[in-house]
Amino acid sequence: MELAMRKALITGGTGFVAKHLSENLINKGYQVIGTTRTCCPDLYFMDNYELRTINYGDVNDWINLFNETVPDEIYHLAGQSSVRLSWDNKVDTFNANLINTINMLEAIKESEIRHKARILITGSSEEYGHVNEGEAISESTILQPLNPYGVSKAALCMLMKQYVKTYGLHIRYARPFNHIGPGQGLGFVTSDFAKQIVDIEKEKQPPYIKVGNLESKRDFTDVRDIVEAYHILVQCGIDGEVYNVCTGRAMSMQYLLDFFVQHCKHPEPIKVIRDELKMRPSDYPIYYGDNGKINELGWHPKIGLEQSLSDILDYWRSRA
Structure with a gap:
C-alpha cells in the first residue's frame, strides 16, 4: 500500500527562509502549506505547494487551518526578523514574535493535531546578547539580550518550554546564528x-x-544548510530542547x-x-556559536562561505 505524503505547514510562508525550506521539503517528497498575512505572490506556483492567507492574531482562524490541513510538521518562521527595525518598532516586534506565537500555540492545543504534530519554533542567537568575548556560545550560555528583537525571542523560548511542560506539545527550538544566502532582502x-x-x-x-x-565578527550559515538543520530537528530533536544552528566560526x-x-x-x-x-x-x-549539540543529531554545514x-x-x- 502506498504511504501517504507527509504534510508540513510553514508560517511566514513568503519569507526568505520559508522559500528555501519549502523547496527543501518538496524535494524530500512533502506536501507543503505556507501561511501569509497578505495575498499570494506569483513566484509560489510550485508542485505540492499551497499558500494560505491567515490572520495570525485570530486563534479560531488557526484552529480551522490546522483541522483542515492536518499537518504532520509545523515550522514556525513567521515574525519580525530585523534587529535594526526592532529599535524603532518595539511593540510590533513583540506582537509579531511573541503574541502571534501564543495565538498559534493556543490553537494547536485546541486542535485535532495537538498530539500529532511535531513543531519547530525558531529563535535567534540575539537572545544570548552580552557574552564573554572570544568564547563559543553554547545553549547553556545565560541569555542577556541587548536589543528588543533579542528580548522578544528570549521570551519566546521561555514560552515554548511552558507549552511543552504544561500541555505536552511536541516543540523543538532552533536558535540560529546569522543567516545568509540568495534571496535575502535588504537590511542584512x-x-x-x-x-x-x-x-x-x-x-x-x-x-x-x-x-x-x-x-x-559573526557566525554566518547558508540558509540552505539552516533549513536542512530545521528538518533534522523536527525528525530527531527532543521536545523542549534548544539547539544552536551555526558553523562554529x-x-x-x-x-x-x-x-x-x-x-x-x-x-x-x-x-x-x-x-x-x-x-x-x-x-x-x-x-559565534557552539554547534556540538546539533552535530550529535547528524547535522553539519556543507555550503562554504565563499560559495x-x-x-x-x-x-x-x-x-x-
Whole structure:
C-alpha cells in the first residue's frame, strides 16, 4: 500500500527562509502549506505547494487551518526578523514574535493535531546578547539580550518550554546564528553589500559602498544548510530542547566586504564610506556559536562561505 505524503505547514510562508525550506521539503517528497498575512505572490506556483492567507492574531482562524490541513510538521518562521527595525518598532516586534506565537500555540492545543504534530519554533542567537568575548556560545550560555528583537525571542523560548511542560506539545527550538544566502532582502549585511556592488557594476551609483562596523565578527550559515538543520530537528530533536544552528566560526564584516569588492566587475576602484546609520545602538565585536549539540543529531554545514557569497552576488545580478 502506498504511504501517504507527509504534510508540513510553514508560517511566514513568503519569507526568505520559508522559500528555501519549502523547496527543501518538496524535494524530500512533502506536501507543503505556507501561511501569509497578505495575498499570494506569483513566484509560489510550485508542485505540492499551497499558500494560505491567515490572520495570525485570530486563534479560531488557526484552529480551522490546522483541522483542515492536518499537518504532520509545523515550522514556525513567521515574525519580525530585523534587529535594526526592532529599535524603532518595539511593540510590533513583540506582537509579531511573541503574541502571534501564543495565538498559534493556543490553537494547536485546541486542535485535532495537538498530539500529532511535531513543531519547530525558531529563535535567534540575539537572545544570548552580552557574552564573554572570544568564547563559543553554547545553549547553556545565560541569555542577556541587548536589543528588543533579542528580548522578544528570549521570551519566546521561555514560552515554548511552558507549552511543552504544561500541555505536552511536541516543540523543538532552533536558535540560529546569522543567516545568509540568495534571496535575502535588504537590511542584512551580505545583501546590502552585494546590492551596492551590482548597482556600481550597472552604473546606478558611483563607485563607493556604504558600510557599518567592519571589525565585528559573526557566525554566518547558508540558509540552505539552516533549513536542512530545521528538518533534522523536527525528525530527531527532543521536545523542549534548544539547539544552536551555526558553523562554529566567526568571520569579519571586512572579509565579506573584501570578497564582494574583489568580485566587482567595474573598472574603477571602489571607495568605502562609513555610514553611521548602519551602526547598531548595541554591538559586540565577536560572536559565534557552539554547534556540538546539533552535530550529535547528524547535522553539519556543507555550503562554504565563499560559495554563499558568490551565490548572493549572482542573485542580485540576476535581479538587475
